[in-house]
Amino acid sequence: MNILGIETSCDETAAAVIEDGTHIRSNVVASQATLHAQYGGIVPEIASRQHMVTIVPVMRQALDEAGMRADELDGVAVTHGPGLAGALLIGVNAAKGFALSNELPFIGLNHLEGHVYAAWLEDVNPEASPGFPLMCLIASGGHTDLILMKGHGDYTLIARTRDDAAGEAFDKAARALGLGFPGGPEIQRAAEDSVGGEPRFPRPVVRNSLDFSFSGLKSAVARRAEEYGMYPPSEDAPPDAQQVANMAAAFQEAAVDCMVGRTLEAVKRYSVKGVVLGGGVAANSHLRQEMHKRVPVEVIVPRPALCTDNGAMMGAAGFFHFRTGVRSQWDVDVMPSLRLG
Numbered sequence: 001m002n003i004l005g006i007e008t009s010c011d012e013t014a015a016a017v018i019e020d021g022t023h024i025r026s027n028v029v030a031s032q033a034t035l036h037a038q039y040g041g042i043v044p045e046i047a048s049r050q051h052m053v054t055i056v057p058v059m060r061q062a063l064d065e066a067g068m069r070a071d072e073l074d075g076v077a078v079t080h081g082p083g084l085a086g087a088l089l090i091g092v093n094a095a096k097g098f099a100l101s102n103e104l105p106f107i108g109l110n111h112l113e114g115h116v117y118a119a120w121l122e123d124v125n126p127e128a129s130p131g132f133p134l135m136c137l138i139a140s141g142g143h144t145d146l147i148l149m150k151g152h153g154d155y156t157l158i159a160r161t162r163d164d165a166a167g168e169a170f171d172k173a174a175r176a177l178g179l180g181f182p183g184g185p186e187i188q189r190a191a192e193d194s195v196g197g198e199p200r201f202p203r204p205v206v207r208n209s210l211d212f213s214f215s216g217l218k219s220a221v222a223r224r225a226e227e228y229g230m231y232p233p234s235e236d237a238p239p240d241a242q243q244v245a246n247m248a249a250a251f252q253e254a255a256v257d258c259m260v261g262r263t264l265e266a267v268k269r270y271s272v273k274g275v276v277l278g279g280g281v282a283a284n285s286h287l288r289q290e291m292h293k294r295v296p297v298e299v300i301v302p303r304p305a306l307c308t309d310n311g312a313m314m315g316a317a318g319f320f321h322f323r324t325g326v327r328s329q330w331d332v333d334v335m336p337s338l339r340l341g
Contacts, residue, residue, distance in 0.1 A: 005315025008091030009083025018315030026065035048086030077318025080108030081338030115278030140279035141167030157341035194249030
C-alpha cells in the first residue's frame, strides 16, 4: 500500500510517498527557516503564502522521486491539526483536491500522531520490538507531551507543558544569547564549544504532576544574559563567544534534564516496554544521548531529518489507519488546537 503524506502545519511544506507504513519511497521537504530567520520566529501569514507557492511542486517532486503516478497510490494522508490555521488550510485543501481528482481515499490526521509514527519508518517496527505499551515524548516548538500508546490509535495524554514548549524555550534562549533561529540547532552548536563552569540553571517542577514547565528556565537564561550585559544585544559590545557557549550548554543541560527526568518517571509509573521520541527537539544530540543512557527500556529515536516536520511521518501514520478501513469525509476541516489522547 502506497500512501502520499502531506504536512503543512507550520513552516515546512512537505510531501512523501510511504510504502506499507515503514518504507520511504520519497520524502521532500521545502523549509522556510531562512525566510523566517530575519524575524526571529515564524510569521504565520508569510508561512501560509509560502505554502501556496511550494505545495504543488513539492507534491510533484515526491511522486517523481518515488517513480509513481497518481493512479498507483492507495490513499492520501494530510495533517489537519494542530498547527497554524492558514498553513493547515493549504495542505488540507491540496490533499482534498488531489485525492478527489484522482479518486483516492483521503484522511486527515493529527500532526502529533505523525511524530509518533516517524518511529516506524525505515523498516523499524516498535509494535514487534519492544512492543506495546510505549511512552511517547513529543517535543517541538509547539508541544511537549508525554503520551501513552497502548496500541495503534490508542493514546492517553499523560503530561503536557503548562506554559512554553521545549522548542519555544530553545528559540527564546537562543535569542537571549544572540544566536540565530531556529534556536535548537544554534544552542546545540554553541554548546559544543563549552568548557563548563557556568552555574546551573533551575529545573522547573510542577508539583504532583508529570507536566513540564519551561517558562522559568527561559526567563532565568534571559535574566542571566542581562546580568552579563549580553541581552539586549549591542553591536558596540558583542558577547564573549566562550560565555555564550557555556550558557548554551548550561541551558541545554537543564532543558534535557527536565525532559528525560519526566520521561523516566513516566516509564516507571506506567511500566512501558519502550520509549519513542519525536518532534524537532528530538533531533538534539544531547537529548538523544541522555535518553539512551538514563532510561532503562528500549529508546527509539528517528534520525534527525525525520524528527522535524515531514510528509513521511504523515504517510506512515496514514497507512496504519487506511489498513483498518478508516477514511475521512470530504468536509473534514482544519483544527489548529487538536489534541492527541
